[in-house]
Amino acid sequence: MNSELLSWGRYPHFPQTPHSVSWRSQVGATLETLQRTAGTTLPFGNGRSYGDSCLAESDHVLSMRLLDRFIAADWDRGVVMVEPGMTLGELLALAVPKGWFLRVTPGTRFVTVGGAIANDVHGKNHHRQGTFGCHVSRFGLWRSEQGLLNCSAQENPDLYRATIGGLGLTGIIVWAEIHLARINSSRIRFVTERFDSIDEFFALSDELDSTYEFSVAWVDCTAKGSSAGRGVFSAGEFANDGALSASGDRKITVPVTPPFSLINKLSLRLFNAAYWRRHPRKRRSGSAGYEPFLYPLDAILHWNRIYGRKGFQQYQCVLPPDAAESGTKALLQTIANSGNGSFLAVLKRFGDLRSPGLLSFPRPGVTLALDFRNEPRLEGGLFPRLDSIVRDAGGRLYPAKDAHIGAADFRDSYPEWRELERLRDPAVNSRFWKRVTQ
Amino acid sequence: MKRYLVIGATSAIAQACCRRWLVKQQDGGGASPVEFFLVGRSAEKLEQVAADLLGRGAQTAHWKAVDLNEMASQPRFLEEAQAALGTIDVALIAHGTLPDQKHCETDADTAVREFWINAVVTIALLTRVADIFAAQGSGVIAVITSVAGDRGRPSNYLYGSAKAAVSTFCEGLRARLCRQGVHVMDIRPGFVDTPMTKGLKLPGLLVSTPDRVARLIAAGIDRKKNVLYVPKYWALILWIIRSIPTPIFKRLSL
Numbered sequence: 001m002n003s004e005l006l007s008w009g010r011y012p013h014f015p016q017t018p019h020s021v022s023w024r025s026q027v028g029a030t031l032e033t034l035q036r037t038a039g040t041t042l043p044f045g046n047g048r049s050y051g052d053s054c055l056a057e058s059d060h061v062l063s064m065r066l067l068d069r070f071i072a073a074d075w076d077r078g079v080v081m082v083e084p085g086m087t088l089g090e091l092l093a094l095a096v097p098k099g100w101f102l103r104v105t106p107g108t109r110f111v112t113v114g115g116a117i118a119n120d121v122h123g124k125n126h127h128r129q130g131t132f133g134c135h136v137s138r139f140g141l142w143r144s145e146q147g148l149l150n151c152s153a154q155e156n157p158d159l160y161r162a163t164i165g166g167l168g169l170t171g172i173i174v175w176a177e178i179h180l181a182r183i184n185s186s187r188i189r190f191v192t193e194r195f196d197s198i199d200e201f202f203a204l205s206d207e208l209d210s211t212y213e214f215s216v217a218w219v220d221c222t223a224k225g226s227s228a229g230r231g232v233f234s235a236g237e238f239a240n241d242g243a244l245s246a247s248g249d250r251k252i253t254v255p256v257t258p259p260f261s262l263i264n265k266l267s268l269r270l271f272n273a274a275y276w277r278r279h280p281r282k283r284r285s286g287s288a289g290y291e292p293f294l295y296p297l298d299a300i301l302h303w304n305r306i307y308g309r310k311g312f313q314q315y316q317c318v319l320p321p322d323a324a325e326s327g328t329k330a331l332l333q334t335i336a337n338s339g340n341g342s343f344l345a346v347l348k349r350f351g352d353l354r355s356p357g358l359l360s361f362p363r364p365g366v367t368l369a370l371d372f373r374n375e376p377r378l379e380g381g382l383f384p385r386l387d388s389i390v391r392d393a394g395g396r397l398y399p400a401k402d403a404h405i406g407a408a409d410f411r412d413s414y415p416e417w418r419e420l421e422r423l424r425d426p427a428v429n430s431r432f433w434k435r436v437t438q
Numbered sequence: 439m440k441r442y443l444v445i446g447a448t449s450a451i452a453q454a455c456c457r458r459w460l461v462k463q464q465d466g467g468g469a470s471p472v473e474f475f476l477v478g479r480s481a482e483k484l485e486q487v488a489a490d491l492l493g494r495g496a497q498t499a500h501w502k503a504v505d506l507n508e509m510a511s512q513p514r515f516l517e518e519a520q521a522a523l524g525t526i527d528v529a530l531i532a533h534g535t536l537p538d539q540k541h542c543e544t545d546a547d548t549a550v551r552e553f554w555i556n557a558v559v560t561i562a563l564l565t566r567v568a569d570i571f572a573a574q575g576s577g578v579i580a581v582i583t584s585v586a587g588d589r590g591r592p593s594n595y596l597y598g599s600a601k602a603a604v605s606t607f608c609e610g611l612r613a614r615l616c617r618q619g620v621h622v623m624d625i626r627p628g629f630v631d632t633p634m635t636k637g638l639k640l641p642g643l644l645v646s647t648p649d650r651v652a653r654l655i656a657a658g659i660d661r662k663k664n665v666l667y668v669p670k671y672w673a674l675i676l677w678i679i680r681s682i683p684t685p686i687f688k689r690l691s692l
């Protein structure tokens with residue numbers, strides 16, 4: 001049974017034919033077969049990359065999802081060695097009851113370990129823990145010409161660095177060793193507070209990021225004039241005592257893809273205004289399970305379908321500290337004036353912990369991420385305007401979310417791309433990589 | 439303590455069942471440890487499955503690589519399993535292949551060999567496992583057969599007839615052992631998305647994941663079901679297929 005795969009944004013529409021491996025020993029032979037029959041391929045995890053970075057140039061992907069086993073688990077030290085197709089959620093289901101959590105997790109736990117490494121994902125605690133790759137001590141990488149190589153900061157350090165954030169291009173990750181963080185409770189103690197402007201966001205971030213493990217803000221990307229830059233700041237950390245329970249199974253699902261987007265200018269403005277009002281003006285504290293705090297969207301399976309058949313694009317950029325305030329304001333103003341935007345506009349301060357990854361996206365500054373329902377106007381109008389703000393600010397975009405960046409912008413903002421190209425496995429290539437480098 | 443003997447342990451459904459049993463143990467507070475004895479053909483794969491189960495909280499995961507089709511190997515590994523586990527709570531037999539029906543139609547050797555693997559070998563295993571369980575006076579023997587055994591269909595009657603033989607064997611064995619405190623469960627999955635069905639064109643809506651099938655099997659074992667269609671709707675589908683009169687049935691290319 002093989003059905004075709006798309007990326008999470010369902011755009012660009014290049015259905016991928018999956019070629020599954022169920023055992024680690026099959027990786028080499030399957031890669032060789034695909035190289036012979038399709039030219040190149042690309043490892044594919046759980047399809048949570050938004051744009052074309054998870055689409056193979058040949059449209060034939062090496063599906064890693066069935067490689068989801070533990071190889072070794074030291075639950076006393078919190079170090080696990082796993083196959084790359086295991087999702088972070090599957091790992092947490094076992095780790096949480098034992099008092100361990102991921103040191104870094106993105107906003108969904110439906111990504112695979114391999115995907116988390118390949119995109120060097122970050123989360124709400126970037127200011128404390130850096131990226132996912134900072135906690136991957138070593139991994140096994142299958143290369144079409146060399147076979148299986150152990151990679152770490154000491155062994156094959158070039159490939160270790162290039163694979164973290166390497167968009168799957170350096171070869172096939174066959175196993176990875178991950179270091180976990182101790183938790184005493186699976187509940188999160190949090191504070192939330194509304195802010196009225198971007199200046200207030202930065203003030204809250206200055207105050208709360210140093211005391212809390214997690215921090216993130218929602219911004220109203222439809223707000224204009226005096227309410228421009230308003231949003232809701234939340235910060236939290238794991239409680240010191242309480243039960244250790246993995247998340248429940250109860251979820252709702254978007255069962256089908258509607259022919260048109262359910263997100264439009266009106267629904268967007270109404271929702272955003274209501275969401276802002278629902279939150280307290282004064283700081284309020286509370287407690288929640290880790291799931292609603294860290295993974296609010298995971299409660300709605302297939303939420304990407306609400307944007308309809310044409311899909312959506314996410315725009316996520318990082319701006320360096322000196323341009324963070326002015327750049328964020330300019331971006332939000334441009335977006336609000338366009339009337340496009342989403343429920344899910346997220347603002348987050350990055351810290352200055354360096355990832356070992358060569359093409360790792362995060363850098364000190366602030367990151368803004370938001371979804372747009374797909375339409376020709378995006379790439380014809382709004383995106384070029386946003387790109388020029390990011391370019392002038394000395395910022396850059398996140399390949400895992402991207403479907404539009406120009407080759408020149410990419411190469412200028414990721415000058416290390418030549419090194420990744422040099423280390424790319426000749427049997428592997430993606431539509432993204434071809435678009436921005438070739 | 440829960441002790442599982444799993445034969446054909448590298449199959450996708452068997453792996454999913456083992457993981458499910460560990461989740462149930464964890465949900466139950468982790469108080470009662472789980473032990474496995476895994477049997478399959480490939481040492482390399484068994485070792486990987488065992489390591490996975492240990493990572494997921496199994497107390498022990500013994501394994502033994504054997505060619506089950508060598509009948510003589512069966513008593514030996516069963517003795518080892520008994521020695522390792524002591525009393526066996528559940529034996530899951532998930533051994534088998536999905537033969538190429540077209541090939542079986544024209545090649546008698548292939549047909550007989552596939553029937554041997556899927557029916558004769560399983561019946562031999564069941565006979566030996568039944569002995570052990572009867573002596574224990576407890577336990578559940580769970581065998582994965584198939585909905586294909588419910589009626590001989592032109593698209594896969596070799597596979598279907600082998601599974602039917604096992605199902606009928608189980609029916610008799612169940613009646614024989616029930617007075618001795620041993621339960622025999624006949625598990626009939628429909629379409630499952632596994633490496634075994636890779637490359638087949640299956641109707642998407644009727645295809646289950648190994649994980650879903652494993653949940654239903656674990657629940658069925660707890661409730662000591664006799665015949666378990668997984669998922670349940672296959673009972674209805676097969677009831678309809680069995681109800682089609684033969685003069686009509688033979689003209690349908692099911």
